Amino acid sequence: MPAQQADERTRLLKHNQPNNGRNEQTSEHQQDGNASQGDNDREDVEVVDFEKDDNENPRNWPLFWKYIQVLLVFSIGLLLPMTSSIFAPGVDKIASDYGTNNQFVMGGQTGFVVMLGIGPLFFAPMSETFGRRIVFLTNMTLFTLVQIPTALAPNASTFIAMRTLSGLFGSVGVANGGGSISDMFETHERAAVLGFYLLGPLIGPTLGPFAGGLILAHLHWRWLFGFTCIISAVITITCFMLLHETYAPIVLDQRKKRLEKEYEGKSFKVEGQTDMGLLQKIGGNSTRATKILFGQPIVLIMSIYQALIFSTMYSLYSQFTTIWSSPPYNFNTTQLALSYLGPATGFIVTACIIVPFIDRVYNRLAQTYNNGKGKPEYRLPLANIGAVFLPASLFWFGWTVQAGKPWPVALSAMLLFGASQVSIFNTVQNYYIDAFESMAASALAAGSVLRSIIGGVVPLFVSKMFEQIGYGWGFSVFGIMALVLMPAPLLFFWYGERLRERFAMDL
Known part of the structure; x- marks a missing residue:
């Protein structure tokens, strides 16, 4: 955004003085003995704040400019998780080149996914200390550079370390995507x-293996990370040019520094700015997330539910190459890449239906049962769609593949699997935000840690399970766990409020 001009700064300075009550004048009748002490003790401190129509306030930016920021954050949020699974179709080739087994190479996915959950415990408080922009740019730059040694890794151990x-x-x-959007949009604008x-x-x-399969159809597997490096570099350069700071305290702190240079001898402060150090913020963030995870039954159970979905998803994608490239299917590399469009299609179609209806169902239930006043539990009904689809899709896929049924029959199950992901994940995320309000960020972090660790580790062990008991019983193991957790959204719809009150925390 353009820098504020001097006359506007003067206007802001004058505006802030009377509002904060710091314009008391020193009495002309003070005794000479204490005049100088009084002058030092009563130095004016001006509060730097946004005005109603302040064009530096991210929430007052033009809608077009906000959407540019959202598109950049979305691009980051799409590319980075996509990279977690992009090499799934090439596991066999990577293991062969390194002279090791598939399970060891899968450690590259495990390290990546686990870090997706642990990283936010550090980067979320860092963005509140240094700003969203600098944290985005620093990490995107480092992410881009790390793709080079990943592509050139001489052995499997180096490959896994670089992937981690x-x-x-x-x-x-x-860590910062949702926060950036919250910085720019009011509550009633934010859901969509x-x-x-x-x-x-x-x-x-889901798109990662699809893109990876298309690349492997024409290039060596090392180009998976060359491609990632190129796309990441383009996004990073674009962010350097167009991504702006959205975190209000940092924007105000930048204004404060400009005013201090312009008005020497004046003191300014940003209201609510904390003196807590970065290490204290990181420690507090991680401790609070852990307390919420294990102290709130709703968060724990729904986090386990999301962990089941993530572990199933990464386990499924790790087996796609083996399933579709073996008899009776015998897919080539391009066909293998296209098979990932099954869950992606279910995901996209369901997202177009579920996301707009979350607010509609919420408002209808509020009007019907609570005189127009909403409750967090009113976010959960649509999760029951995914709760039914998840076990159904797993039993369907496992046993049709086991029986060697035609590929359209098996892939049709993946439409339901994609639908289950989006319906459960989106509603639960909204539920966390509504149910825990000021603690929502920590609740989301708690769920992120658990689902990423479990989702990253479980695929390391499923290959042997599938070898021993087959795909029918193997996916039935996940399906049975999904059946056990299936009543959770319905039970929390009816009893969630009591549990929240009983296990309320003062953090």
């Missing part, structure tokens, strides 16, 4: 924009 670093830097999209943004982190892991 990629996940750490790549977690910035999860957040719904659009969430498409990126959710569909990214």
Whole structure:
């Protein structure tokens, strides 16, 4: 945004003085003995704040400019999770080149996904200390650079280490994406924009193998990370040019520094700015997230539910190459890439239906049952769609593949799997925000840590399970767990309010 002119700064300075009551004049009749002490003790401190129509306030930016910021944040949120699974179709080739087994190479996915959950514990408070923009740009730059040694890794150990670093830097999209959108939009404007943004982190892991399969059809597997490096570099350069700071305290702090240079001898402050150090913020953020995770039954159970979805998704994608390239299907590389469009199609179609209806169902239930006053539990009914689709899709897919049924029959199950992901994930995220209000960020972080760790680790062990018991019983294991958790959205719809009150926390 353009810098504020001097006359506007003067106007802001004058505007702030009477509002903050710091214009008391020193009495002319003070005794000579204490006049100088009085002058020092009563130095004016002006509060730097936004005016009603302040054009530096991110919430007052033109809508077109806000959408540019959202598009950039969405691009980051899409690319980085997409990279978590982009090499899934090439696991066999990577393992062969490194002279190791597939399970060891899958450690590159595990390290990446686990870091997607751990990173936000650090980068969320860092963005509140240094600003959203600098944290985005720093991590995107490092993420881009790390793709080079990943592509050139001489052995599997180096490959896994570089992939883990990629996940750490790549977690910035999860850590700061929602916060950036909240900075720019009021509560009543935010639902649709957040719904659009969430498409990126959710569909990214599905589009990753699709893109990876197309690349492997024509190029060596190392180009998977060359492609990632090029796309990431383009997004990073674009962000350097167009991504602006959206976190209000940082924007005001920048104004404060400009005013201090212009008005030497004057003191300014930003209201509500904390003196807490970065390490204290990081410690507080991670501790609070852990307390909420294990102290709030709703967060714990719904986080386990999301962890089941993520572990199933990454386990499924890790097996796609083996399933579709083997008899009776015998897919080539291009056909294998196209098979990932099954869950992606279910995801996109359901997102177009679920996201707009979350608010509609919420408002209808509020009018019908609570005199127009909403409750967080009113976000959950649509999650029951995914609760039914998830086990159905897993049993369907596992047993049709086991029986060697035609590929359209098996892939049709993936439409339901994609639908289950978006309906559960979107409604639960909205539920967290409504139910825990000021603690929502920590509740989201708690869920992110659990689902990323479990989602990253479980695929390391499923290959042997599928070898021993087959795909029918193997996916039935996930399906049975999904059946056990299936009543959770319905139960929390009826009893969630009591649980929230009983296990309320003062953090």
